Structures are given as structure tokens and as C-alpha cells.
Amino acid sequence: KLQEKPKDSGKVTITKTFDFAGEEIKVTKEVDANSKEAKAFLKQQEKLQSAATSSLPTVSGVKRPSGMSSLLGKIGAKKQKMSTLEKSKLDWENFKEEEGIVEELAIHNRGKDGYIERKAFLERVDHRQFEIERDIRLSRMKP
Numbered sequence: 436k437l438q439e440k441p442k443d444s445g446k447v448t449i450t451k452t453f454d455f456a457g458e459e460i461k462v463t464k465e466v467d468a469n470s471k472e473a474k475a476f477l478k479q480q481e482k483l484q485s486a487a488t489s490s491l492p493t494v495s496g497v498k499r500p501s502g503m504s505s506l507l508g509k510i511g512a513k514k515q516k517m518s519t520l521e522k523s524k525l526d527w528e529n530f531k532e533e534e535g536i537v538e539e540l541a542i543h544n545r546g547k548d549g550y551i552e553r554k555a556f557l558e559r560v561d562h563r564q565f566e567i568e569r570d571i572r573l574s575r576m577k578p
Contacts (some may be wrong), residue, residue: 453517
């Protein structure tokens with residue numbers, strides 16, 4: 436299920452509903468109105484609205500769902516499933532926003548204390564040590 440809430444300054448809020456472990460999870464994302472995702476979302480909303488208006492019978496100008504078939508359609512509608520990895524990523528993003536640590540993580544990961552840079556440094560040191568030891572071994576063999 437998707438919902439749109441247009442805001443000022445060219446932003447579109449997209450709300451998606453997923454099924455995760457039998458629970459209904461709502462994911463809200465704010466994107467620029469000019470982005471591909473926003474345009475696709477607006478196109479999909481137009482299709483849903485046009486399909487809803489053409490399929491519902493009207494009684495004296497008021498749209499009414501067609502009883503039992505409408506109810507069965509809502510029950511039988513498949514929800515988009517969410518994997519465990521997607522749920523974990525969503526929870527981590529929400530935690531970072533709630534705690535206000537987004538900038539702190541970005542600064543820490545960018546500096547010299549980053550994990551990848553430390554690993555690369557250790558590999559370079561190990562490689563240099565190996566070359567020095569190899570040169571010593573080769574110099575001892577040629578006398």
C-alpha cells in the first residue's frame with residue numbers, strides 16, 4: 436500500500452507498507468519531487484486512482500464498494516514481503532536518526548581511524564616486512 440503526502444519545497448513523502456513476520460511495517464521516505472522514484476510513485480498513484488474510480492459503481496454520485504467482493508479483495512490482496520536484511524537496515528537507519536549519530540558516524544568513518552584504512556595499513560606493513568626478510572635471506576644465500 437502506498438500513500439502520498441506532498442509537502443512544500445518540492446519534496447514527496449512516500450509511505451510503503453510491508454509484511455514482515457506477520458506484522459505490518461510502514462516505511463516512510465522523503466524524496467525530491469523531480470526524482471525517478473517520485474515520478475514512478477506518482478504515476479502508480481494515478482493508475483490506482485483511475486482503476487478505483489472505474490471499478491466502483493456509483494449510487495447517486497457517491498462511490499460505494501461492491502460489498503463482499505470488495506471485502507474479499509482487501510483480505511486476499513498480497514502485501515509486499517520484507518526480508519530480514521531489509522528490516523535490519525531499516526532498524527539501523529531509524530536508530531541512527533533517533534540517536535542523532537549520523538554525522539558522527541560519517542566523520543568517524545572518513546578519518547584515519549576507519550576500519551578499512553587500518554586494514555590496508557596493516558597489509559602494507561606486513562608486505563614490507565616480508566620483502567625485508569626476503570632480501571636478507573637472498574643476501575645470505577649468494578656469498
